[in-house]
Every structure is written in structure tokens, then in C-alpha cells.
Amino acid sequence: MMKEKEESVYKRDAISYYAQPMINSRYDPVKVRWEDKICQDHYRKMVKRLIKGGEKLRILDLGCGIGYGYHIISNILDKNVPIDANNCKLLDEDDIEYYVGLDINPDLVGIANDRYKDDEKVTILHHDFLRDRYPKRPFNIYFSSGVPFSHLNDDEFSLLLEKIFYHIKSLGISAVLVVDVLGRYSMEWQPQWDEPSWHIYNMSFFSDGNEAEPVYMKFWGEELNNFVIEAAQQAGVKAECFDTFDRSIFIGRHIDTGNFNPNLKKMRSMVNELFYPLQRAPLQEMFMNYTYEDSPEDIRRYYKRITYYWNYALATACSYLGIPTPDWFEVDEAYTIPESLKSDLEHLGPITKDKEIYEHTDDFRADIFEPSLGYLLRNIECNCSEGLGAAHTLISIFEVSP
Numbered sequence: 383m384m385k386e387k388e389e390s391v392y393k394r395d396a397i398s399y400y401a402q403p404m405i406n407s408r409y410d411p412v413k414v415r416w417e418d419k420i421c422q423d424h425y426r427k428m429v430k431r432l433i434k435g436g437e438k439l440r441i442l443d444l445g446c447g448i449g450y451g452y453h454i455i456s457n458i459l460d461k462n463v464p465i466d467a468n469n470c471k472l473l474d475e476d477d478i479e480y481y482v483g484l485d486i487n488p489d490l491v492g493i494a495n496d497r498y499k500d501d502e503k504v505t506i507l508h509h510d511f512l513r514d515r516y517p518k519r520p521f522n523i524y525f526s527s528g529v530p531f532s533h534l535n536d537d538e539f540s541l542l543l544e545k546i547f548y549h550i551k552s553l554g555i556s557a558v559l560v561v562d563v564l565g566r567y568s569m570e571w572q573p574q575w576d577e578p579s580w581h582i583y584n585m586s587f588f589s590d591g592n593e594a595e596p597v598y599m600k601f602w603g604e605e606l607n608n609f610v611i612e613a614a615q616q617a618g619v620k621a622e623c624f625d626t627f628d629r630s631i632f633i634g635r636h637i638d639t640g641n642f643n644p645n646l647k648k649m650r651s652m653v654n655e656l657f658y659p660l661q662r663a664p665l666q667e668m669f670m671n672y673t674y675e676d677s678p679e680d681i682r683r684y685y686k687r688i689t690y691y692w693n694y695a696l697a698t699a700c701s702y703l704g705i706p707t708p709d710w711f712e713v714d715e716a717y718t719i720p721e722s723l724k725s726d727l728e729h730l731g732p733i734t735k736d737k738e739i740y741e742h743t744d745d746f747r748a749d750i751f752e753p754s755l756g757y758l759l760r761n762i763e764c765n766c767s768e769g770l771g772a773a774h775t776l777i778s779i780f781e782v783s784p
């Protein structure tokens with residue numbers, strides 16, 4: 383009997399273990415090396431401000447899911463670590479005093495609790511961040527990731543901000559607030575840019591499969607920051623935005639699903655191919671010549687500029703490899719290439735000149751050149767984002783003083 387049970391457990395574990403997709407998991411290179419890293423670059427500034435002021439991190443993660451926010455913050459890299467050090471993380475064990483995650487979904491709370499059961503700094507609570515009372519502990523980071531506040535309409539979001547600000551006020555200590563929402567002008571939903579900013583995102587089906595319920599989401603642009611600052615004034619605290627950025631401009635997940643905009647190239651998959659070992663990405667396919675008619679002028683201008691940088695970088699990479707560029711692409715002197723991109727491209731060039739040095743690897747282009755190009759393209763997004771809501775996610779970080 384026991385043996386039979388063991389065998390079936392083994393069988394089940396073996397199936398889930400071996401049946402994992404070889405590529406294209408949720409934690410694909412675009413998530414880990416691009417989306418998370420861009421966020422962590424920004425969170426580094428926020429965390430350093432607190433640590434420099436002698437504080438330990440006390441984090442409240444609103445809508446924490448499986449507690450990914452804890453993973454993101456504890457794994458921020460220190461850019462200045464010497465090569466001989468054993469790890470390159472910014473934070474030491476005791477820099478985080480505690481992390482409290484709140485989520486309304488009991489299944490996710492269960493997974494998070496299981497995941498962090500051996501870490502005494504972590505508490506995960508089944509909690510509705512709009513209606514339940516926050517723990518009576520002081521926090522210096524009110525964190526969010528994965529757009530939990532886009533589930534709230536304006537009235538609900540005001541209520542949430544009021545709750546957070548009263549919590550900060552009642553404790554009498556300053557804190558930072560990270561607001562992570564859906565961007566209004568992501569190319570993923572370009573056909574919906576004209577719709578009201580609170581609109582139906584998808585239909586969720588009840589278990590009988592017959593009844594469909596509309597799921598509304600809120601999409602934000604530059605107006606986000608004033609909304610938060612005004613809510614702070616109303617609550618009698620001061621909020622100052624010290625960082626705002628767009629994340630996932632050309633590589634959001636719905637670029638590839640085409641659920642909202644069927645006219646886009648599957649850029650996320652192609653960028654993943656830059657990072658996957660032993661796979662060559664279709665570089666010529668990665669040029670973009672989308673049009674942005676009927677969009678607000680600043681959004682159109684922004685997309686045209688950043689698309690040009692993207693194409694210019696690809697054209698330079700193609701020239702290093704001796705690959706022809708698409709006929710329609712031309713160098714346009716009207717655009718000034720940013721210094722950061724110029725410098726990244728200058729570093730990419732010598733890699734191809736020295737390719738014999740990498741003979742010990744398997745495929746120079748797939749394993750050495752393309753990942754470097756991937757980081758370079760990521761850095762365009764990282765360095766040129768303007769916080770317009772012109773990407774999947776818009777993130778703003780505020781200093782809040784009671």
C-alpha cells in the first residue's frame with residue numbers, strides 16, 4: 383500500500399517536474415533580466431535613501447500575491463561589487479527588518495506562507511487592502527507590484543490612498559509609497575486608447591461557463607502623480623514624487639498574445655530568443671515601423687523617438703554581424719542618439735572583432751553577442767522612459783511625510 387502511494391506521488395512529481403516548458407515560462411528572460419531588473423534599478427535608489435538614513439526596511443506589500451515583492455527587493459543588485467565578491471546583492475540579511483504581504487486571494491496567501499514558512503521576517507495575511515485594517519506596525523515602504531491598484535476605480539483608489547496616508551500619519555514617520563498601475567498608452571491596447579481610462583479589460587466566466595462578468599481595470603497616464611499628491615493633501619500629509627517610469631514598452635506580455643492589438647510583432651518572444659542559450663534571434667524581424675496616428679501628440683512623439691533608437695541599435699548590431707537591415711530603415715539625422723546608447727553600442731562592436739576569444743563557447747552569436755544586444759535594448763527602455771503611461775506598467779515612487 384505504502385509502496386503504491388510512494389510510486390504515485392513519485393509519478394505525479396515526475397510529471398510536473400518533467401512536463402515543465404523548456405522555454406516560455408512565466409519567469410522568462412524578459413521578466414527576470416529586463417522587467418524585474420528595470421524595476422530593481424529604480425528601487426535601488428529608494429532603498430539606498432532609507433539605508434543611508436540608517437533605517438532598516440519595514441515593507442508592507444499591498445496585493446502581494448505569492449510574495450514576489452519580497453524576492454524583488456531582497457535581490458536588488460549592488461552595482462559596485464568587486465568581481466571577487468561571492469554575491470552582488472545590495473542588501474545584507476539584516477537590512478530588511480520585516481516584510482508583511484497582504485492579499486485578498488486565499489490560495490495565493492497559502493502559497494506565499496508555504497514559500498516563506500522558514501523566514502521569520504515574512505508575514506503574509508489574507509486581507510482586503512481596501513476594507514481591512516492594516517497591521518499596527520510601522521512601515522517605511524508601502525509597496526505594490528503587478529498592477530494591483532489598477533483593479534480600483536477612482537473612488538476606490540482615493541479610499542486606498544486615504545487609508546495608507548492615515549496609517550503613515552498615525553505612526554508619525556516618513557515612508558515611501560510605490561504605486562504600480564497599468565499604463566494607459568501601451569501599444570498592447572492601442573485600439574482602446576480612446577476609451578475612458580476605467581474600462582472593460584476582459585470577461586471572466588463563471589464555472590458553469592455560461593455567464594460572463596466584465597472585469598474593469600483602470601489605465602493611468604501622467605495624471606497619476608497629481609492624483610496621489612492631491613489625495614495626500616486631503617489626508618493632511620505631504621507626498622512628493624521622486625521617481626516615475628514606464629516599464630515594458632515593446633515587450634509586455636500582451637504584445638505577443640495580440641488579445642487587444644492583433645497588429646504587433648511577437649517582440650517578447652524575439653527578445654527572449656536574444657537571451658536563450660543556443661538560439662539565434664531573427665534580428666531583421668525585430669525592426670518596427672508602426673504608426674501612431676490619432677494618439678496624443680506627446681505619446682506619438684515619444685514612441686517615434688524610442689522606436690528610432692531601437693531600430694538604430696538593431697541596425698548597428700546587424701552591421702557588426704554583416705546582416706542586411708530592412709530596405710525601409712534609414713538613418714535619420716533629426717534624432718540625437720543618447721550618450722548612454724552610443725556608449726553601449728561602442729562596447730558591442732569590439733565583441734564581434736574579438737570573436738575568436740570566445741571560441742570555447744558553443745555559438746558566439748547566440749551565446750555572447752545576442753545577450754549583450756538584449757541588455758543594450760533593455761537599457762534603451764531603462765534610460766529613455768518618461769513616465770507617460772506609454773508602456774504596460776507605469777510606476778511612481780513617492781516620499782510621504784506626516
Ligand SMILES: C[S@@+](CC[C@H](N)C(=O)[O-])C[C@H]1O[C@@H](n2cnc3c(N)ncnc32)[C@H](O)[C@@H]1O
Nearest residue numbers: 445446447450485486487509510511527528530
Ligand atoms: C497581478 S497580481 C500581483 C501580485 C504580486 N504583487 C506580484 O507582483 O506578483 C495582483 C494581486 O492583487 C491582489 N488584490 C487585488 N485586489 C485586492 C484587494 N482589494 N486586497 C488585497 N489584494 C488584492 C490580487 O489577489 C493579486 O494577487
